[in-house]
Amino acid sequence: MSARTVLLWNRLPSSLSQRGRAGFLIHARSYMDDGFKRPSYRGGRNPNFNNRNRNNNRYGGRDRVQRKEHDEDDHASLSKSIPATLIHVPKQADAPEVTLDTLHNDGVLHKMLYKSISRMGFPGLTPVQQMTIKPIVESLDQDVIARAKTGTGKTFAFLMPIFQHLLNSRTESPYMVRAVIVAPTRDLALQIESEVKKIYDNNYGLEKFGCISLIGGTNFSQYMKKMHSNRPNIVIATPGRLMATLERFSNKFFKHVDFLVLDEADRLLEIGFKEDLESISRTLNENNAAGPDHIRTLLFSATLDSKVQSLAGNIMHKKECLFLDTVDKNEPEAHEKIDQSMVVSENFAHSVCAAMDHINNKIASSPNYKAILFSPTVKFTQYLSSILRKKFRSQLPILEFHGKIDQKKRTNLVKQFKREKSGILICTDVGARGMDFPNVQEVLQIGVPSELANYIHRIGRTARGGQEGASTIFLCKDELPFVDELLHRRNVTIANKEEYTPLNETIEGLTSETDPQELSDVIISVLSFFRTAIKEYRFKENRLLPNVASAYGILLGDKEAKIPIYDRDMLQRLGMRNSSLTSKMFDLQGSAAQESGYERSNRGSYQNQNSYHRNRGNTRSQRYNRDGDEQFSFNRDRRSNSFHDRKFYQKSQGENPRYDE
Numbered sequence: 001m002s003a004r005t006v007l008l009w010n011r012l013p014s015s016l017s018q019r020g021r022a023g024f025l026i027h028a029r030s031y032m033d034d035g036f037k038r039p040s041y042r043g044g045r046n047p048n049f050n051n052r053n054r055n056n057n058r059y060g061g062r063d064r065v066q067r068k069e070h071d072e073d074d075h076a077s078l079s080k081s082i083p084a085t086l087i088h089v090p091k092q093a094d095a096p097e098v099t100l101d102t103l104h105n106d107g108v109l110h111k112m113l114y115k116s117i118s119r120m121g122f123p124g125l126t127p128v129q130q131m132t133i134k135p136i137v138e139s140l141d142q143d144v145i146a147r148a149k150t151g152t153g154k155t156f157a158f159l160m161p162i163f164q165h166l167l168n169s170r171t172e173s174p175y176m177v178r179a180v181i182v183a184p185t186r187d188l189a190l191q192i193e194s195e196v197k198k199i200y201d202n203n204y205g206l207e208k209f210g211c212i213s214l215i216g217g218t219n220f221s222q223y224m225k226k227m228h229s230n231r232p233n234i235v236i237a238t239p240g241r242l243m244a245t246l247e248r249f250s251n252k253f254f255k256h257v258d259f260l261v262l263d264e265a266d267r268l269l270e271i272g273f274k275e276d277l278e279s280i281s282r283t284l285n286e287n288n289a290a291g292p293d294h295i296r297t298l299l300f301s302a303t304l305d306s307k308v309q310s311l312a313g314n315i316m317h318k319k320e321c322l323f324l325d326t327v328d329k330n331e332p333e334a335h336e337k338i339d340q341s342m343v344v345s346e347n348f349a350h351s352v353c354a355a356m357d358h359i360n361n362k363i364a365s366s367p368n369y370k371a372i373l374f375s376p377t378v379k380f381t382q383y384l385s386s387i388l389r390k391k392f393r394s395q396l397p398i399l400e401f402h403g404k405i406d407q408k409k410r411t412n413l414v415k416q417f418k419r420e421k422s423g424i425l426i427c428t429d430v431g432a433r434g435m436d437f438p439n440v441q442e443v444l445q446i447g448v449p450s451e452l453a454n455y456i457h458r459i460g461r462t463a464r465g466g467q468e469g470a471s472t473i474f475l476c477k478d479e480l481p482f483v484d485e486l487l488h489r490r491n492v493t494i495a496n497k498e499e500y501t502p503l504n505e506t507i508e509g510l511t512s513e514t515d516p517q518e519l520s521d522v523i524i525s526v527l528s529f530f531r532t533a534i535k536e537y538r539f540k541e542n543r544l545l546p547n548v549a550s551a552y553g554i555l556l557g558d559k560e561a562k563i564p565i566y567d568r569d570m571l572q573r574l575g576m577r578n579s580s581l582t583s584k585m586f587d588l589q590g591s592a593a594q595e596s597g598y599e600r601s602n603r604g605s606y607q608n609q610n611s612y613h614r615n616r617g618n619t620r621s622q623r624y625n626r627d628g629d630e631q632f633s634f635n636r637d638r639r640s641n642s643f644h645d646r647k648f649y650q651k652s653q654g655e656n657p658r659y660d661e
């Protein structure tokens, strides 16, 4: 072996087998040189870069040697321009099993923590827990990225090392926040908090390491009072509320942070969230009493790719980063225990019929049927909830879950659906990531998700904690390019395909009692959604949009009926012009059709509908946000103006539109 290979060999976590290390070395060559960008310190140079604990690590001064390898003749290179080294540790099939007992016996896990987790009665540690706990506890000077499939216990994989760290350093800054965990949705933050409480419940001795969740939709000053009185060591937060807290109290509580964890990291590093995460990381690091490169950053998700690695450059501050990967390079990220199906029909409206028939059959054939149904927008979720309630309410609970529901109600319905033995939760992508509802048999989707990775997260709400599950996506024929994208970009194949044509009676069942005004609102919201998904999924605009628009007539029971549009601005907000395409889709009237003589008074109740959209949009195009609501978009093709647009929107709306802060 060359000197460099020996060096690498010795630096690998001792938990790896010989073959595992050999496998790593093969991977290492391709990864070592890609690396990360260093964080951008003001003044272009990290002031502490040269003088902190460089040799104080378990690999015995590797940093100095590593630096020599990289920059033999460039000693000025201790600046931010040097990318951090990415050490990729691949999945190893033959790795010896790591158990709670071995971790305890090796001195990795403290007795108190060992007892707490043992009492939970898990049959063993999951692959991600086996792979990450020891390196996070022991590799003090490395950031960590961990990829593991949905429902495989990533939450405990980062909580256990955090508790171990608190136990290791219990006398240091006991009244300060030591770990900050960021989650993209309020419900996920609350769920992580309840996982922490499970650790307390199984060993009260750990309660002294207090925890608090800071999320939007709650009383800020009340929570700040709790921060003052409880002095928690662990903060679990959504980005918006965390920024607000740091703005006022970063010096008081956050000067001794050791860990920053990003759960659903790829989501948090998307445009929109990313600027906030960079600002959070900058504030935490600049204020840190131990210096600006002290905090270790841990990124966890089921969907991570090279884009995330480079996006995290300004958030991760260590010189080395371990990429602990439990998914093979060529293996799909979707969980293998999910039996995936798609049902393809002619029209978007038929997908609704197909889903209704499917649910009907399932309720009849499976006792305790528990499913989650994903929908593209808030309005469509409301519509689906109302038709499902009408039909199935007497048989099982039907729950509606999206970002427009008041937080208290939302928290209660999450608790309820976790408890229920059967039921259907209808939700937007706000429920796609991280939520752990026990015993969900099946995930249903009408229409495509808001981003490709969310397909994997959506279906991952089933087959959790070692169970099996099924998923069915209902697509119209013009949504099929999505399936190709899924294969080409995520290597995910939907194994089972079925074609569907609705019976007349199914359509009739839906059309009765449908309010045209409401339905027009619903379909416009879906059109808005698809309009922004065109680039992402390579849809054919001229086919897909008329297909979705015609769902209005079909679901109304009058195939010829078109969505009435009275206002020219409305078309603009949908990002469309008066053209042959729009006249195919809409019944253009009044100013929309540029008819000067049109009597406003004749517009009837539709006027409200269009002014509603006018008030909600801003002066530019109205689009879809990922919390499932239609509004100004900071979406896929927003690179050029995203930040300003978001600020503009916030100002005009007096709220933060996009996130679930």
Ligand SMILES: Nc1ncnc2c1ncn2[C@@H]1O[C@H](COP(=O)(O)OP(=O)(O)OP(=O)(O)O)[C@@H](O)[C@H]1O
Binding pocket: 122, 123, 124, 125, 126, 129, 148, 149, 150, 151, 152, 153, 154, 155, 156, 301, 302, 433, 434, 435, 436, 460, 464, 465, 466
């Ligand atoms: N070692 C274990 N053995 C069995 N079940 C476990 C183990 N650790 C955690 N679990 C359980 O597995 C379920 C899923 O865990 P968790 O929510 O952490 O998954 P995740 O990997 O974060 O999923 P997602 O990618 O969807 O966020 C939870 O109910 C959790 O209690």
